[in-house]
Amino acid sequence: MADVTFTVDGKKLTAPAGTLLIEACRAAGIAIPQFCYYPGLALQAACRMCLVRQEKVGKLQTACTTQVAEGQVFTTESPEIAQARKATVELVLGNHPLDCPVCDAGGECELQDMTFKYGAGVSLYTEAKQHREEQQWSPVVFFDRPRCILCYRCVRVCNEGMDVAALGVQSRGVTSVIAPNMGDHLECEECGNCIDICPVGALTSGTYRYKTRPWEMNHVSTICTHCADGCKTTLGVRSANYGAEIIRGDNRDRSGINGDFLCIKGRYAFDFANRPDRLTKPLLRDKDGQLKEATWEQALDRTAGRLRELRESRGGGAIGVIGSNRTTNEENYLLQKFARTVLGTNNIDHHRTADYAAFVRALGERGRGRSASLRETASAPAVLLLGNDPTQEHPLAAWNLRTDVRLNQARLYVVNHTPIKLERQATATLRIPQDGYGNAIRFLAGDDTALPADDAGRGFRDALRAEPSLLILFGSEYRGAGVARVIEFGLGLADARFACLGDYVNSRGAADMGLLPDLLPGYLPVSKPGGLVEEYGGALPQTPGMDLIQIFDAAARGDLAALYVVGSNPVLRYGIAPETLKNTFIVVQEMFLTETAQLADVVLPAANLYEKSGTVTNTFGDQQLVNKAGDLAGTRSDFEMIVRIATKMGADAKKLVPYGRGVRADMGQSRGAQSGEADRHAVWLAANNLEPKLSPLDPFAVLDEIERLVPGYEPQAGGRAELMAGNDIHLEPPSAPAASSADAGPARRDLVLPAADTLFTSGTLGRYSEKLNSVLEAYTTAARTTGRDGLSPVAAGESAGERDRRA
């Protein structure tokens, strides 16, 4: 649209013709009050707070529906307008309970703000208010009608944003009421976006309601620990006698990669952190074979002592290391460095949920610059979704795809063996046999014999191939050579970009950081460590180690002397029989006494992602900052444990963690008196890599080394500053020749095991979230399943944990 010029409050403004006045004003720094207007959602013109005066027009106009045109003249603040807004606030307060002193939204309420601004301080009415009892709609959603101002944001976010349409309006006039889809309760995706978007305290959260006042919390911005999309979340944290308690997760400032969105897990599933059965003391197996509480010194000494002994007596080749999908990049990097330089082994692996190594290799030189960031799922003009069910497995990506279709008229092409919910947004769907994912690519590439092709199928292919630009998302249905075929197909199109969909918050980071037996950080083959040998200050084992399955096979043969597990539950996940490990010394760093931890000789109580700082990389390769929200007394971060075990084994901490090397800046000069100044100063120092890393336990010292040494993690232009400021940095996978298939060593085994999580599960961790379980139980009793076929929905009568075990 051509730009037009118009006048607002005497200022000349320019915007594309048809821009909503309220948006044009926002862009120019003129804030117009609004209850019902919400960017990206359907217009309502319901609250009448945005009334402005347009010259030569009789009535006040709603800025949220007025489209700007050449020459218009508007006034947005005047006594007349202020009076209109004041009267509207008075009217809405008339039936409002005014229980601000106890309301969850108190202090964060848009109605309070408007009342404060327009001064509707006197009540004109003496009659009784309209009242209804508060209702619980689900384990996590509560509704208090008297507080509702009927802005219909919740209805729209659920309908348009979530495509769930669980909320509607019932009755009319002053008795109008927001109502849940099942009459007295909700059956929905339980995302809580309706709660977040509510401008007042009408919708409240099951984890947060009536627990605290907003100003009594610390607000820490970090990354959700669940799926591999990596939503940014602001945790509301309150101090408790045992450390800190997280009581809220939201993204109200709409910053970060996820804008408005969080799914149920990001919003509610942090409660595992404060579970009573959380491990807070190290456990040692005693002579009688029982796990007994011990001090940290005892536990670390025992661990370091035994590992050292076994390394000496049986060699690094007899030690296995299994890393985590939920630890930070810095921890993962440190773990592989520890394994390779201190334990002297390449026997390192993790629970792989997607074949990132194959993805990186397939992209190679030709695919350079073709890896897509998650943000592109909200802006790509056309998207091909191969496999996966993002609604369940990648809720943010699914939200973005819906948004892309809704707001940008993007075309979505779905290839799946079973119906998935996103097909409702799809331009076209290609249904294929469950084992037909490889053939689907052959078919799309032009081979008519690959699938029983009908006209619809060919139409799908033609439309897809005619797209001038295509974002290709593929699930873990594609591995190894299958991934290569997808990339090959895409590179043959006009313009394609790619992303590989794995599970868990940092599974991409685990692969990128070299938690693999054959690949070093940045997918360098272990056979060609290059400069790393010198950097790491010593020889590196150069033959590929044992992968996860081989490690357990070795244990079964009695060839595994020690197993060091960090934040992973392979015993359950891979169905390992406990006897397998009876001759192995096992160390497990964990939050809970999981199936794996139960077999350990030493259990070290670990902090979770909300209790540490560092970075994580989502499945799209977007790196983000993790900030420590709080501590749980008694636990330690995995980072700290690794460093301390290593040093107790005699390693040089300085070699492991390059601390004490930073440039020292003048800390006194630019520091202001206020604490905010100090914060900004700290960010600036960190961003410019000037902050002296004085402690071997400082993960940012390792981030420095990652940026220096790991292909693909080189600092981007402005990268560190952006990262420290809480923004996402898209990293292109390395295309060093070393990552090409010729150098990758022997054919890799397919060890990908998708997490198969639904919206309401999250691997082993999910079992420890009461909120997730309560929702699951509610749905189990309702005999309602959420998984797609083959992805193991919760069966009637089954609990969350049982489902997880079965999966």
Add this chain to the structure above:
Amino acid sequence: MAYLVSHPDEVKVVSSRFGKGAASIETYLALDGYSSARKAIELGSDGIIAEMKASNLRGRGGAGFPTGLKWSFVPKQSAKPKYVLLNGDESEPGTCKDRLIFEHDPHSAIEGVIIAGLAIGARMGFIYLRGEYRYLLTIMERAIDEAYAHGFLGKNIFGSGIDFDIRSHTGAGAYEVGEESALMESLEGKRGIPRIRPPFPAVVGLYGGPTVINNAETLATVPHVFRIGAAEYAKIGTERNGGTRLFCLSGNVERPGVYELPMGYNLKKMIYEVGGGIAGGRALKAVVPGGASTPVLLPEEIDIGMDFDQVGKAGSMLGSGGVVVLDDRVCIVEFALRTMRFYQHESCGWCIPCREGTDWLKKTLTRFHAGGGVAKDIDNMRYLAENIMGRTLCPLGDAAAMPTIGFLKKFRKEFEDHLDGKPCAYAEQGDAALAPA
């Protein structure tokens, strides 16, 4: 069933077939029925619209928008189907004319819809009846069936090569769905909530297609315009207010009823001659000239011609043609309360000023009328009404505010008389004219 009244001053155009059994198509045809549709086919779209403009027919639904002009706004070309909608939701208190058309002359409505369809190039029309008029639906549907049987609806109507269909639909008991855009929502099966405008129905209406929506009387008048000729029709009324309209005279008059009088007919004469004067020879207290939403007129203000412009100049509105006469026994506070009870009950609730404002006005008036009023209430009510006025999404807010402001302005003394627990001076004297909401 309503009985019919008559007066020599009447000019029977739209009511010319009332009482003659024209609900049956044979009679309707015998009385010149469907001749206008044939003429309209000859004239074609531009010709029809030119005639309609020349007739000076203004919408009878309330706002008085020139009908020919409205039709001319519909784009000639449209990717989406176009529609004609007959608004038969008739719910404005004091208004009871459209039902006579449905009962006595349903074919004129059908013929009007056909002509409007020919004018804008629509292939489909809907006749939307008020939910409470379900008993008239039988008559309407029989008439539609007859028109189909005669080849006036369906494929190739009147052998013209043009297809045109009509379906009927009823509301579910909401005044608000008489508002044109809420009616479209309702017809589409959604909650009866008004739409944001622009876009206007002529461009984006029913199912997103260009739509003409007219009041039942407006459309039933259309065939008569073609029957007697636009110029002749225009001549009956006043300047820019062509023809006649059905006035629904109710309240404390000797001979209440629906009378068809030329536009511009004097209001005083209407009450005292056509209506036979105030019932029982009592004194006149006030007149609501165009349905419950129009501001009240005092006895000294009624010597005016009843057309859109003259009533507007007198500070009220011609509205939907519902003339409600109040004699000196009527308690204005109670009348205001009844009016507000209606609007509070009918507010769709979408926007804050109307939803909350009508409720507080009702609550305050209830207490006030019961003797619990304090002096501040009078100003508060005025303040409330003035802060609804002009601030709402659809005109229902104004419809509630306007009469309230009128009562408070013109009858402040009567409100003051209710203060301090004083019993209503009119309590024992009888009932106001309006049926309870």
